[in-house]
Amino acid sequence: MSLIQVARPWSAAKLRSLRMQMLNTAFVALVFALGVSQMASASVVQTSAATFGVDASFINFNEVPLGTGNPIYTPGPGQAGRTSVEFGGYFQGQSLGNAAACGGVAGCLLGAPSTGLALDASAPPVFTINDGSSQSNPVLSGSPLFAGPITIAFSVNQAGVGISAGFANSLGAERLTAFDRNGNVLASVVNNMLGYSLLAVASDDLSNQIAGVQLTGTSLATGFDAEFLLFGEGDQLLGGNGPGPVPGVPEPSSIGLFALALAGIALATRRRRLRG
Secondary structure, eight states: OOOOOOOOOOOOOOOOOOOOOOHHHHHHHHHHHHHHHHHHHEEEEEEOOGGBBBEEEEEOSSSOTOOSSOOOOOOTOOOOOOOEEESSSOOEEEEETTTTTTTTTTTTTTEETTOOOOOOTTSOEEEOOOOOTOSSSSEEEEETTSSSEEEEEEEEESEEEEEEEEEEEEEOOEEEEEEETSEEEEEEEESSEEEEEEEEEEEETTTOOOOEEEEETTTTTTTTEEEEEEEEGGBOTTTTTSSOOOOOOOSSSSSHHHHHHHHHHHHHHHHHHOOO
């Protein structure tokens, strides 16, 4: 003979205790889920010229004499607290590889930037020069001419950076890589147009993360340079027309949605009881 346990009705006090436990659990789960979602969204993604507002900074290399090596730009009047910009060959911790070490690519880079992200003073310089393919002269070239890397360091972290790079005869011939202050790669994008095109990256939450960028050629490059530079902190970018959600980052997890539902049910029940 089997035993059947008869369910007894719960007391009002026990029901209140259960509801409070549900509410507390839901709140903890919700905070955790939203925290995970916020951390996942703080990424640097590819973007377009529409990201940069009218207050964004612009350098087109005609501000210095032709042939200037490793130019340095400082904030202009009314830009107190904005970044200074330095140009060079590569960061400390990196070195220039040869064709044998780089699979036949001239001017490739070896190594990773050191923490602190500072330009290496011993690197071959970048310099301003005219380019008949560009509609905006002079342009900035690395060493070797139209083949060497172009490296940019910001004294203050930026939320978005874009370089008009060219002249590209192949898709994927030019690469823009963004780094944080510790030398970690934040994002790397290649050209998806021929000729001169804007390679741009920005923080999807408009936070200031980008401490420096590098423009390099891939194995498809036949020559490249930088036509102009766009950059800005979060308040100089346009969130509405700028970067969208990070590709591949899911919506808040099912535990977060479940927590929201539980919290709503528990809170509604508690309000009904208080009104009653």
